[in-house]
Amino acid sequence: MRGRVIAGMVVVAFTVFAILAVLSGRTVAQSPFGDANAEPAPFNPQMAALMSMLIQPRHTKLGLAGKAENWPLAGYMLKELRQGFAVVSKAVPRFKGLPVPDLADAAMTQPLTLLDFAIKLGYQRQFDEAYESLTKGCNACHATTDHPFIVIKAPDASPFPDQDFAPKR
Numbered sequence: 001m002r003g004r005v006i007a008g009m010v011v012v013a014f015t016v017f018a019i020l021a022v023l024s025g026r027t028v029a030q031s032p033f034g035d036a037n038a039e040p041a042p043f044n045p046q047m048a049a050l051m052s053m054l055i056q057p058r059h060t061k062l063g064l065a066g067k068a069e070n071w072p073l074a075g076y077m078l079k080e081l082r083q084g085f086a087v088v089s090k091a092v093p094r095f096k097g098l099p100v101p102d103l104a105d106a107a108m109t110q111p112l113t114l115l116d117f118a119i120k121l122g123y124q125r126q127f128d129e130a131y132e133s134l135t136k137g138c139n140a141c142h143a144t145t146d147h148p149f150i151v152i153k154a155p156d157a158s159p160f161p162d163q164d165f166a167p168k169r
Contacts, residue, residue: 006092047092054084059138061165066127067154070167074119074127082112095124096145103144107137 058081065074083110089101114130117123131154138152158165 004031008100021161042123045091047088047095050088050091054087055138056079058084059134059152060159061163062071062134063113063131063154064160064165066115066124066131068165069122069124070165070168071119071122072167073165078115103141107141108134111137123127 038059058077062074062077062081065071065077085104089104091098094100095103111130111134115127115134118126118130121142135152137152139148142148142152
């Protein structure tokens with residue numbers, strides 16, 4: 001008897017669900033996420049997402065490549081980091097009321113220039129100093145935009161276990 005009652009309740013619940021689906025214009029099999037054939041909504045990335053995708057991994061890889069004295073990889077990551085800042089500046093031109101391109105220029109121009117010099121000449125000490133300056137620039141920008149709790153540092157270890165940072169000899 002109890003099993004029949006439960007089965008009856010399931011049938012009633014399914015029927016109510018089907019009626020509501022029809023009344024709302026959806027079929028029972030439609031995805032709750034919308035029409036898969038519809039045009040995608042424009043991508044409006046948030047600053048945190050861009051920093052996590054474009055800047056922080058490149059900062060980390062730049063540091064790891066420099067530490068390993070892999071100057072070709074360090075040069076490549078420096079170029080990628082510069083491009084990342086350009087993308088962020090274009091995608092989010094103002095953040096917390098401040099102009100992102102100006103913030104990036106103020107915090108990054110000198111360290112990036114010094115890194116370029118150190119990488120091209122293979123100077124480890126100058127690279128380390130410029131990388132530290134770059135990292136301080138990141139943290140100064142975070143403080144300026146009311147995010148002093150986001151503290152960037154040189155990597156202790158690689159979060160990229162599938163990438164070898166040692167130079168090819």
